[in-house]
Amino acid sequence: MYIQNRSELVSHGYQRGREAVIDIIEHSLQAVDPYRATKKLVHLEGGILTVGYLSFNLSGRGDIYLLGMGKASFSIAKAVEEILGDRITEGVIIVKEGQIGDLRRVDVREASHPLPDSRGLEGAREMKAIAERAQEGDIVICAITGGSSALAPLPVSTISLEEKRKIHELLLGSGATIREINAVRKHLSDIKGGKLALSIFPAEIINLTVSDVTEDPLDYITGPTVPDTSTFEDAIQVLQKYDLLGRVPESALDYLQKATHEMENPKDFGNMPVHTFVLVKSGAICQAASNRAEELGFASMILTLCLEGESKETGVEFARIASGIRSDGRPLMPPCVVVAGGETTVTIHGLCGEGGPNQEFALSGALQLDGSEKVVIAAIDSDGTDGPTDIAGGIVDSSTTKRAKEKDIDLAGYLAHHNSSAALRELNDAVMTGHTGTNVNDLKVMLVDSYHSNFRR
Numbered sequence: 001m002y003i004q005n006r007s008e009l010v011s012h013g014y015q016r017g018r019e020a021v022i023d024i025i026e027h028s029l030q031a032v033d034p035y036r037a038t039k040k041l042v043h044l045e046g047g048i049l050t051v052g053y054l055s056f057n058l059s060g061r062g063d064i065y066l067l068g069m070g071k072a073s074f075s076i077a078k079a080v081e082e083i084l085g086d087r088i089t090e091g092v093i094i095v096k097e098g099q100i101g102d103l104r105r106v107d108v109r110e111a112s113h114p115l116p117d118s119r120g121l122e123g124a125r126e127m128k129a130i131a132e133r134a135q136e137g138d139i140v141i142c143a144i145t146g147g148s149s150a151l152a153p154l155p156v157s158t159i160s161l162e163e164k165r166k167i168h169e170l171l172l173g174s175g176a177t178i179r180e181i182n183a184v185r186k187h188l189s190d191i192k193g194g195k196l197a198l199s200i201f202p203a204e205i206i207n208l209t210v211s212d213v214t215e216d217p218l219d220y221i222t223g224p225t226v227p228d229t230s231t232f233e234d235a236i237q238v239l240q241k242y243d244l245l246g247r248v249p250e251s252a253l254d255y256l257q258k259a260t261h262e263m264e265n266p267k268d269f270g271n272m273p274v275h276t277f278v279l280v281k282s283g284a285i286c287q288a289a290s291n292r293a294e295e296l297g298f299a300s301m302i303l304t305l306c307l308e309g310e311s312k313e314t315g316v317e318f319a320r321i322a323s324g325i326r327s328d329g330r331p332l333m334p335p336c337v338v339v340a341g342g343e344t345t346v347t348i349h350g351l352c353g354e355g356g357p358n359q360e361f362a363l364s365g366a367l368q369l370d371g372s373e374k375v376v377i378a379a380i381d382s383d384g385t386d387g388p389t390d391i392a393g394g395i396v397d398s399s400t401t402k403r404a405k406e407k408d409i410d411l412a413g414y415l416a417h418h419n420s421s422a423a424l425r426e427l428n429d430a431v432m433t434g435h436t437g438t439n440v441n442d443l444k445v446m447l448v449d450s451y452h453s454n455f456r457r
Helices: 015-031 034-041 073-087 118-133 161-172 178-186 195-200 232-241 250-258 284-295 311-328 357-369 398-406 411-416 420-426
Strands: 042-045 048-051 054-057 064-069 088-096 107-111 139-144 204-210 274-280 299-307 336-342 375-380 393-397 442-448
Touching (some): 015 375, 015 442, 034 073, 073 088, 073 204, 118 195, 161 178, 161 250, 284 299, 284 336, 299 311, 311 442, 357 442
Antiparallel strands (some): 042 048, 336 442
């Protein structure tokens, strides 16, 4: 079971609907487990290693290295080590602090996320050193997943770690999309944007990754080991768009503005051997949620896999769909479940409390649901940590605003100060999973039940 406080979450509100939504979330997280996906793709029989359509006779190969960074990297590395065992020469992975786990052949480093720290910097330096030791005939398996930009911060030589941390902080609070954020971060890194691959060559690269970006663009999910589609000009335009040109450290702006064509990240690797496998696509969690809803007896639909925008605004719009379902059966007749995936953002001005985009999405949806009976909305970050918190997200219904009034909690005020965690904790509507070991799309689920419901369990 992924959700640790299930009994607390179903102790109030529309309990039957909450139970069904929790069931859907549990099955969805299980369906996007990278460990299981790796075991299905990678096999070793005798001395023959098969990875999807690839086959390697290991008796004719050199060393095997394993490098990884990101919130789903441990699950992949664990599966690979169980398959290859002592055939792995050495390796290192960098995971988010709190992702406890030991590997025999691979060094596991913990680091800070979403803001980088010195532990991540040292881990990234070790990773680059191993990459540079790889020779022709060697195989380097790379488990690079979402979260790697913060977990493995190796800035270009003219930018300090403190300055890199400030850049991350400004970008994360700007309201920029993950693609826009990464366009900047890749161009200030010594390993992102395909540069780690340049250190690995001429060894052969096998990328095993999990996508947390809509439409699964490889250079935004396993960016260090595939060619980069973004440019220095793109990075500057992002800073300009979000009024950050005068706020980022001078060293970073100077580097971006003076960059030459020769300094651009690689756009093509030529004939260098790189094989990339997306173990779990970003939208897989939404398909799993929709499938499970139908198994439980609900009509279901996936509204979108590309939900973006300000969390407070998208949460309201998502909740408004319930009114159309109730009034004229559009887009579905109840009992039904509407699913959406993507990654919404939070724009921060000044001081703020503790929270995350999924928590703000859920709370804003609750305000819109005030008085709507038998409607439940949940929003979670699939890795189990929404924003810089230990909360995965929130689950709300019409009782949320009622209980808030009884406790004298001003939900609109909490949202205005980006303090959604405090409100959800006080109302026992915070979803707690701990680290899930995966990292795909955020998941939004809305259940609209009929007034006389008997869904299957």
